[in-house]
Amino acid sequence: SEEISDLSNPDVTTKYRAAGDIVNKALQKVLEACVVDADIATLCELGDKIMEEETGKLYNKKPKEGAKKMEKGIAFPTCISVNEIIGHFSPLKGESRQLKAGDVAKIDLACHIDGFIAAAAQTVIVGDDKVDDKRANVIHAAWNAAEAALRLVQVGNTNTQVTQAFSKMAEDFKVKPMQGVLSHQLKKHIIDGNKCIICCETQDEKVEEFEFEMNEVYCLDIVMSTGEGKGKETEIRNTVYKRNVENSYMLKTQKARQFLSEVNKRFPVLPFSLRAIEDEQVARVGISEAKRHELLDEYPVLKEAPTEIVAQFKFTVLLLPGGTKKITGLPIGKLAEQAATSLSVTDEAMKKLLLSSANPKKSKKKKAAGGDEKVEDDKA
Numbered sequence: 001s002e003e004i005s006d007l008s009n010p011d012v013t014t015k016y017r018a019a020g021d022i023v024n025k026a027l028q029k030v031l032e033a034c035v036v037d038a039d040i041a042t043l044c045e046l047g048d049k050i051m052e053e054e055t056g057k058l059y060n061k062k063p064k065e066g067a068k069k070m071e072k073g074i075a076f077p078t079c080i081s082v083n084e085i086i087g088h089f090s091p092l093k094g095e096s097r098q099l100k101a102g103d104v105a106k107i108d109l110a111c112h113i114d115g116f117i118a119a120a121a122q123t124v125i126v127g128d129d130k131v132d133d134k135r136a137n138v139i140h141a142a143w144n145a146a147e148a149a150l151r152l153v154q155v156g157n158t159n160t161q162v163t164q165a166f167s168k169m170a171e172d173f174k175v176k177p178m179q180g181v182l183s184h185q186l187k188k189h190i191i192d193g194n195k196c197i198i199c200c201e202t203q204d205e206k207v208e209e210f211e212f213e214m215n216e217v218y219c220l221d222i223v224m225s226t227g228e229g230k231g232k233e234t235e236i237r238n239t240v241y242k243r244n245v246e247n248s249y250m251l252k253t254q255k256a257r258q259f260l261s262e263v264n265k266r267f268p269v270l271p272f273s274l275r276a277i278e279d280e281q282v283a284r285v286g287i288s289e290a291k292r293h294e295l296l297d298e299y300p301v302l303k304e305a306p307t308e309i310v311a312q313f314k315f316t317v318l319l320l321p322g323g324t325k326k327i328t329g330l331p332i333g334k335l336a337e338q339a340a341t342s343l344s345v346t347d348e349a350m351k352k353l354l355l356s357s358a359n360p361k362k363s364k365k366k367k368a369a370g371g372d373e374k375v376e377d378d379k380a
Contacts, residue, residue: 007215007318012116016217016318018058019075019118020327022111023316026050027120027330030078030107034099034124040080040089041096043107045275047078051111058113075117075191076110077240077273081301084308086178086223086231088299090239090273092280101127104135106312110219112270115189119219120328121314125338134175134226135309136339141173142224142311143332144345149183149197149220150358153212153317154324159197160209166199166222168347176229177222178310179205180302186217186316189269191242199223214319221314231302240299241287242271249293251286259286260295271299323359 007013030047055072063069081089082097082105091097099105103126110119123139125131148165166177177200185193198207199222212218243263251257259282263272277283290296304310315329345351 007217007320013318013320015113015116016118016316017327019055019111019113019116020316022051022054023109023118023120023328024330025054026078026109026111027107027122027328030080030109031122031124031330034080034105034107034126036099036101036127038099039096040082040099041091041093041275043080044078044090044273047107047109048074048273048275051078051109055111055113070114072113073111074109074272074276075112075270076108076119077271077276078107078109079240081106081108081310081312084227084304084306084310085234085236086225086302086304086310087312088238088240088301089236090275091236092239092275095237099126102129102131102135104139104309104311106310108312108314110191112189117186117191117219117270118316118328119186119191119314120316120330121221121312122330123311123313123335125335128338130338130340132340132342136341137173137343138175138224138226138309138311139335139339140341140343141169141175142222142313143336144173144350144354145169145177145224146220146222146313146315146329147358148350148353149222150315150317150324150326151353151356153218153220153319155212155214155319158209158211159195159207162197162220163199163201165350165353168350169345170224172346172350173224173341173343175224175226176200178225178229178231180231181221181223182207183218183220183222186219191219191270200229212319214321216319217316218319219314219316221312223310223312225304225308225310227304227308231304234301234303236301238298238300239274240271241274241296242299243268244295244297245269247294249295251289251293251295253285253289255282255285256289258282260290263290263296326358
């Protein structure tokens with residue numbers, strides 16, 4: 001498949017926006033269902049079902065003779081990671097847990113239309129109680145960092161500027177940006193493009209500096225922690241995988257071959273959840289053999305220390321001629337009132353940035369009466 005996402009093609013932009021609308025709808029529905037005693041596996045199934053159904057309604061024209069049917073559907077399965085769990089928790093039935101009042105849950109999902117991916121994540125406090133402890137601090141740190149990123153991911157700016165903003169926000173709210181988290185450029189069928197913004201630079205983890213360019217697409221992933229900002233392995237079984245297309249191997253058992261055949265057909269390049277494999281025994285046998293021969297990349301369930309809290313916001317942006325357009329992600333809404341923090345943004349440059357509009361305007365020159373040129377502002 002082609003590896004570019006040329007936003008100068010209106011058809012491509014339309015597909016991104018349509019995928020973005022579906023992601024926002026699924027995110028909103030799952031967020032509303034994150035109530036006390038809700039089962040996480042059931043909520044993940046709900047998010048996936050909405051994305052499958054809604055993408056299934058679009059672009060259903062019969063392909064021209066010789067042309068392939070358009071691919072569409074889930075680009076990243078619904079994950080709901082609670083409190084100290086950093087991400088990728090997408091449990092199978094029987095391995096789930098229920099939400100409790102006061103839990104801080106991160107909902108993360110993505111879908112695609114014709115390989116054009118829209119992704120989003122939102123943090124929610126379960127129940128209606130107000131919180132004024134470190135949960136509030138980390139939520140506001142992540143939200144303000146996300147708002148700063150939206151204003152900084154502009155043509156001509158650099159990824160380094162965004163990483164520096166994350167660091168300043170974390171400092172102001174006395175939390176840490178999460179190490180190992182990357183915001184990737186999105187391309188057709190590619191969820192983790194080479195150009196990326198690192199959430200937190202360390203001695204061992206650095207990325208190359210680059211400038212944002214016109215007609216690019218990015219998924220911005222902001223993750224903050226009340227702890228050290230270092231993820232550790234959990235005992236929880238990983239359920240989210242992606243086919244490693246660079247490797248091939250003829251698997252020995254029939255069940256493993258059946259599993260890989262299903263993955264190659266249904267999820268050739270994008271992440272999937274073991275929940276999506278209909279025969280659980282086929283999935284269990286297939287996954288261990290496929291992993292042994294490095295045919296799959298796994299998305300591990302990582303955690304912070306047990307008493308810490310992790311917050312996340314993720315959204316997709318298109319760098320268009322009129323300015324950067326955010327196509328996924330929900331408003332902070334009631335969460336802003338629920339999370340009552342005494343801390344605030346103190347860095348002057350960041351305060352000024354946040355006061356600037358996230359909807360850039362472009363100037364149009366028009367002839368006014370009398371022949372003079374007048375400039376009118378027009379929202380991008």
